[in-house]
Amino acid sequence: MRALIRISRMPPLRQQAKQVLWSFFLSFLCFVIENEWLKKERLCVIIRYQSFREKSMTPKKYSRVYVEITNICNKNCSFCHGTVRAKKRMSEEEFRYVINEIRHLTDYVYFHVMGEPTTHPDLTKFIKYATSLGLKCAVTTNGTLLSRLGDDFLDSGVYKVNLSVHSFEDSDEQAHEKYLAELADFADKATERGILTVLRLWNKGHDGGKNNKTLEFFKSRLDGEWKWGARGARIKHKLHLEYGERFEWPDMNATCYGDSVFCYGLGDHFGILSDGSVIPCCLDSEGAITLGNLFEKPIDDILTTERAVAMRDGFKNRVATEELCKRCGYARRFG
8 A cells, every 4th residue: 555655646657657567566466366455456556547547648728827936026127017915935835735736737837927936945946846747837037036046947847938038128238238148148058958948028119229239139149040920039949039019917996998808817727826816817916806715725616616617708708707807908919
């Protein structure tokens, strides 16, 4: 029985291999020794393996889940809505609980909602844990602290890093150039390790004339094909530059656009705040639409509440059931 307990704690692929070997071993013992307990134990292992195999082959319901490991940030960017929630960092125990609750729902965990994930002292440890369970981790960061994390972060198994280059649009020229140099150095090291890296300039019309200088700098520092598309450029394998417009964050005090809204919230993603609150998308900065708390109720129960189902069904029909969604500038992008 101790062997079976150890198996249940292993990563998915090792779990599967160990269960197969354990089944063969028990089959051999059953052949050599006539023992009813062995026969029952072998049957339990086979059933458990079949259940595991069916679960691993079932398509995940959500393309990604946003996990806010902290709502604390080291900057105060003009484009960011910010939050008035109490400052909070997830503990290692809380993070492990969250990951084990959502791992059957998605293959991708995005360290992002509010806050700067690189300020969390356990970021690399969190990435390694989630990766050990077969999840792919993406981190959205302003990039200012990446040099301090060093190789430990680069070797953590992180799948993707989104660099919010527009976070320095308000800085002076000297600080801006130093910042860009650090991002370029990181991008080179990350792509060498096979980490998908995206340089984001989501500030069209609000860049203060800096985007052209930023582009010139990256072109001089980052060698590649620079193949342009509608929303940016593929610089080289695993490295992209992405343009986007600044949008109006949803806010209960913002303009109401009406209830004709389509959104992917709860359709292909949802978010979890640092205190365990489950939200429909990564733009609910204050947890205005808290569907439940993961530390108090299982995620499957939260996502099937009457409120959550009404939201999901409403978006399918392009109807917003929540007041916050009627005030979301980002959702206007989807018509």
